[in-house]
Amino acid sequence: MIRFEHVSKEYSRTGFALKNASFHLRKGEFMFVTGPSGAGKTTLVKMVTMEERPTSGVVRVSGYSSESIKRREIPLLRRRLGVVFQDFRLLRNRTARENVAFVLEVTGADTEQIKPRVLRTLAAVGLSDKADRLPSELSGGEQQRVAIARALVNDPFVLLADEPTGNLDHRIALDVLRVFKDINLRGMAVVFVTHDRSLLEHHPGARIIELDEGRIVGDSAAEEDPAA
Amino acid sequence: MSYTSREAFFAFRRSPLLTALSILTIAFALYTLSVFGLVWLNIERVLADVEERVEVVAYLEDGAEPGDTSVLVREVAAYPEVDSIAYVSKDAALERARTDLSEYSELYSDLEENPLPASIEIALKPGYRRSADVEDVARRVARFPFVEEIKYGEEWVEKLDFLQNLSLFLGVVVGGIFAGIAFVSIGATINMVMISRSEEIEIMKMVGAATGFIARPFVIEGFTKGVLGAVLALALLTATFETLQQRVLTLEFYAPIQLVLGVVLGGCLGAIASLLSLRRHLRSW
Numbered sequence: 001m002i003r004f005e006h007v008s009k010e011y012s013r014t015g016f017a018l019k020n021a022s023f024h025l026r027k028g029e030f031m032f033v034t035g036p037s038g039a040g041k042t043t044l045v046k047m048v049t050m051e052e053r054p055t056s057g058v059v060r061v062s063g064y065s066s067e068s069i070k071r072r073e074i075p076l077l078r079r080r081l082g083v084v085f086q087d088f089r090l091l092r093n094r095t096a097r098e099n100v101a102f103v104l105e106v107t108g109a110d111t112e113q114i115k116p117r118v119l120r121t122l123a124a125v126g127l128s129d130k131a132d133r134l135p136s137e138l139s140g141g142e143q144q145r146v147a148i149a150r151a152l153v154n155d156p157f158v159l160l161a162d163e164p165t166g167n168l169d170h171r172i173a174l175d176v177l178r179v180f181k182d183i184n185l186r187g188m189a190v191v192f193v194t195h196d197r198s199l200l201e202h203h204p205g206a207r208i209i210e211l212d213e214g215r216i217v218g219d220s221a222a223e224e225d226p227a228a
Numbered sequence: 229m230s231y232t233s234r235e236a237f238f239a240f241r242r243s244p245l246l247t248a249l250s251i252l253t254i255a256f257a258l259y260t261l262s263v264f265g266l267v268w269l270n271i272e273r274v275l276a277d278v279e280e281r282v283e284v285v286a287y288l289e290d291g292a293e294p295g296d297t298s299v300l301v302r303e304v305a306a307y308p309e310v311d312s313i314a315y316v317s318k319d320a321a322l323e324r325a326r327t328d329l330s331e332y333s334e335l336y337s338d339l340e341e342n343p344l345p346a347s348i349e350i351a352l353k354p355g356y357r358r359s360a361d362v363e364d365v366a367r368r369v370a371r372f373p374f375v376e377e378i379k380y381g382e383e384w385v386e387k388l389d390f391l392q393n394l395s396l397f398l399g400v401v402v403g404g405i406f407a408g409i410a411f412v413s414i415g416a417t418i419n420m421v422m423i424s425r426s427e428e429i430e431i432m433k434m435v436g437a438a439t440g441f442i443a444r445p446f447v448i449e450g451f452t453k454g455v456l457g458a459v460l461a462l463a464l465l466t467a468t469f470e471t472l473q474q475r476v477l478t479l480e481f482y483a484p485i486q487l488v489l490g491v492v493l494g495g496c497l498g499a500i501a502s503l504l505s506l507r508r509h510l511r512s513w
Binding site: 049071072074075076077078079080081083089091102103105106107108150154 | 231394427430431432433434435436437438439441442
């Protein structure tokens with residue numbers, strides 16, 4: 001799945017973003033990554049997508065290693081990940097349906113399969129009735145659901161969400177968290193990055209990794225699995 | 229309409245002026261190249277005609293012994309450049325003059341002494357009829373002591389050679405300048421599209437679209453511009469050719485296959501320009 005082995009990332013201008021971070025995300029696990037801003041949460045996500053490589057240590061994701069992955073393999077890895085951002089990153093001139101279909105179009109999916117897969121995924125996030133709306137015609141929570149559907153449509157093994165509720169008020173944020181929990185219940189692993197600790201209590205069973213100044217200062221699963 | 233073809237025409241709608249500029253500069257580049265190429269082609273044809281007639285004539289001194297002459301003929305015939313060699317005696321020369329210049333026949337009729345020299349006429353093999361080779365043969369033949377004078381139409385050959393080289397040079401330089409402008413304007417269009425589509429490209433990278441897939445619409449767009457530019461250049465060239473043909477002289481035009489190759493060349497030029505400017509963006513992927 002995802003394994004960090006003594007991973008450090010140092011930027012020449014801002015110094016260490018991650019220091020000696022080690023953890024192992026297991027299949028089907030729901031993991032919160034929390035900590036104040038600047039703690040290294042986004043760097044951690046970028047390491048998983050191989051947008052950034054460690055300065056030292058190794059990141060292993062779904063059979064690929066940060067030490068040996070080739071540039072042309074990175075797109076293949078990313079097709080196995082679903083990523084959701086705080087700012088939704090939807091294409092403004094395309095409808096919800098088109099935004100989700102876009103992923104399949106650009107990753108070479110079978111044309112005939114696109115429509116049913118898109119509709120099925122939009123239904124899974126509760127947006128069947130708004131498939132033909134533009135992002136500007138949707139609320140913040142709905143836009144984030146479109147983004148989640150877009151992340152899901154390629155059947156990834158893990159959903160990575162970088163502050164997915166950062167732009168939403170608390171009630172809507174809880175709705176969105178519920179969508180992630182539902183998805184996780186169906187067996188997909190979730191990495192939910194948030195600085196909002198109040199969300200954590202709404203999913204008591206989840207694993208929590210706490211970051212501070214690039215270090216993992218707490219891991220609720222560490223006691224069960226010291227090697228992780 | 230597939231993603232690639234839809235996006236390939238995005239730039240045409242997005243920045244029609246810059247697109248038009250790219251097409252026009254490619255057209256000018258190819259037009260310039262092709263006009264000078266046409267000049268080159270026609271000079272080449274004239275040269276080929278002239279070349280067939282190129283021969284080195286060595287006029288011999290009156291006192292040359294028959295033995296000396298046969299040595300000269302034998303040695304010169306052995307030069308690798310020489311195709312055939314013919315000895316024209318004084319009498320034969322006079323006879324030829326009488327036939328060739330019949331209107332002056334009385335001039336030759338009551339001569340006490342034959343004023344025409346004996347000569348040898350040296351025909352060169354194809355491939356050795358250019359000025360440098362001809363001069364070289366002429367120089368070596370001139371070394372024989374009883375050779376009085378050498379003629380080989382040197383001004384003609386040199387002038388045509390010079391014109392041909394000049395047309396090639398001008399075509400490459402002026403065409404190259406336009407090609408450079410075409411590259412810059414194609415690059416500028418791509419940068420604009422890249423900026424306006426940066427969100428979309430970010431998403432494509434994030435969801436795992438292959439680099440080649442992201443680049444493909446840009447390359448197709450460049451190729452299309454190149455082909456359009458080449459077609460425009462072809463139209464201009466045909467118009468120029470027809471005008472010259474009517475007013476000046478019969479000229480030779482490109483063969484159909486050469487025209488097709490020209491259009492493909494235009495397309496490749498556009499695609500390469502796109503790739504070069506994409507490379508900067510591709511690197512960060």
